[in-house]
Amino acid sequence: MTRQSLTKTFSVDYYSEIDNKRYTGEFTIKKMSIRDLAALGVRKSQLNGGMYFDSNNPGRGVDEGTDDLNAMIAQLEISVKKAPAWWDLDNLADNMLIGQVYKEVLTFESSFLNRNATRASDSGSGEGRSEGSVSETNTSGGHGPVVESKVPASLEP
Numbered sequence: 150m151t152r153q154s155l156t157k158t159f160s161v162d163y164y165s166e167i168d169n170k171r172y173t174g175e176f177t178i179k180k181m182s183i184r185d186l187a188a189l190g191v192r193k194s195q196l197n198g199g200m201y202f203d204s205n206n207p208g209r210g211v212d213e214g215t216d217d218l219n220a221m222i223a224q225l226e227i228s229v230k231k232a233p234a235w236w237d238l239d240n241l242a243d244n245m246l247i248g249q250v251y252k253e254v255l256t257f258e259s260s261f262l263n264r265n266a267t268r269a270s271d272s273g274s275g276e277g278r279s280e281g282s283v284s285e286t287n288t289s290g291g292h293g294p295v296v297e298s299k300v301p302a303s304l305e306p
Contacts, residue, residue: 155180156230157257161250165243172246174233178254180261185227192223218244221251228254 158177165172181189193216194201202216203209211219222238225247229236241247 153261157253158231159253161233161246163243163246163249165246167243172233172235174235175231176229176233176236176250176253177231178228178257179230181224181228181258189220189223189227192226193220196222221247224254225251228258 156177156179158175160175161172163172164170196219197211197216200210202211202213204213210216225238229250235241236250238247
């Protein structure tokens with residue numbers, strides 16, 4: 150069995166109507182480690198100013214859009230290891246451009262989950278071998294992905 154690479158390189162060719170500029174270049178991203186996942190939560194909290202989105206308490210904390218955007222920024226800061234010179238989240242204004250890169254990051258992260266799920270189902274027992282087992286738990290106590298699985302609709306390329 151071949152082992153999936155923990156990094157991926159892809160190209161972007163995007164014309165921004167907001168900036169009236171074409172953005173091209175190569176990105177290298179990495180599979181997030183356990184330590185990265187822990188850092189992701191901390192970084193998102195920092196970007197949110199220590200607050201969070203709570204659908205049960207509207208008007209307290211940050212709004213859902215800000216929470217989603219900050220989750221995306223935090224993951225991009227951690228996952229993107231090599232980027233073109235123009236990739237500067239402090240100076241980019243086109244959400245669609247950022248969404249395009251984020252979609253690549255999510256697809257790459259998901260490829261590991263899909264591979265592990267296939268491996269587990271192929272074992273016949275539904276449990277898989279220890280190296281292929283995945284248990285995903287979210288903070289609400291239910292089961293779900295540890296990393297976001299979709300690009301917020303407002304940022305879809």
